[in-house]
Amino acid sequence: MRTRTVQRTELVPHTIDGRTELVLDRYDVEIPVPPRDWDRIVLGTVTGAAGLIGVASIAWSTASIGDLLARATIAPAAYAAAGVFDLVWLSCMALEWLARYDQQRAALPRRAGYVALAIAMAAVGAHGWIADQLAIGLVGAAVSGLAKAMWTVVLRHHAKPLDDRTQQWVDQQRAKAGGRLAMVAVRRELTRAESAVAAEQAAIGAASPETPETVRTPPEDEAETPDEEEQPTPSGPMTIADAVRTAISSGITNPDAVLRYVRKVADANAKEASVERYLRGLRRTA
Structure with missing residues (x-):
């Protein structure tokens, strides 16, 4: 049997002056050669x-x-x-x-x-x-x-023709891979189209004349009421009861206005029921 020489390497310990390191050791190996095809x-x-x-x-x-x-x-x-x-x-x-x-x-x-x-x-x-x-x-x-x-x-x-079932399996795999490849081109085309549309819209928006600023008219529920024309300035940390009392003493009687004032100066999460309870208590003692 014919053989050929192949050089192999492996790590071996090598010690000098008491210090050991791993180094490459080269050696030859004879392996069989397969017969000619x-x-x-x-x-x-x-x-x-x-x-x-x-x-x-x-x-x-x-x-x-x-x-x-x-x-x-x-x-x-x-x-x-x-x-x-x-x-x-x-x-x-x-x-x-x-x-x-x-x-x-x-x-x-x-x-x-x-x-x-x-x-x-x-x-x-x-x-x-x-x-x-x-x-x-x-x-x-x-x-x-x-x-x-x-x-x-x-x-x-x-040529190596495939049997019918194997050929069908290959065709299905080729169709799936072809579909994924086609979607790459489709997504690239859609991205280009969307980019072109965005650029066109940006160009049209930049070229349009500036419109004069319009004055926003607040809706009726945001229109100022007489009770909200002048609100008292808060003078430090306040509880909900203090805020309700301050609003009443300042002439704010509308429950919604009182609730907004309480949320502004005392507790932004104050509940409407709590404010109404304080209002009823103050009105009974008045």
């Missing part, structure tokens, strides 16, 4: 080969279709447009790769890739036909077809 190596090699084939297909299609389009426009624009043909179906293959666990989502990029491939092969064949080299045009078109076929085989090998 030839399946993974082969799959990685094939995937790399498919990548090289795709690059070669793009180069050939771009050169062929670019020469065809250059007959009607400038070369830079022609070759830039020519690169689109193979890049489209390769991009569809990449989307199919991302959806390799969901065959329903992978179906659309797969069909779009075949359509883009057919157009690219037709353009390469048209170049050979116009150049009076139809055979070369057909062989060149086959390059893109072979690249597409190679990538299709590789993707089918990497």
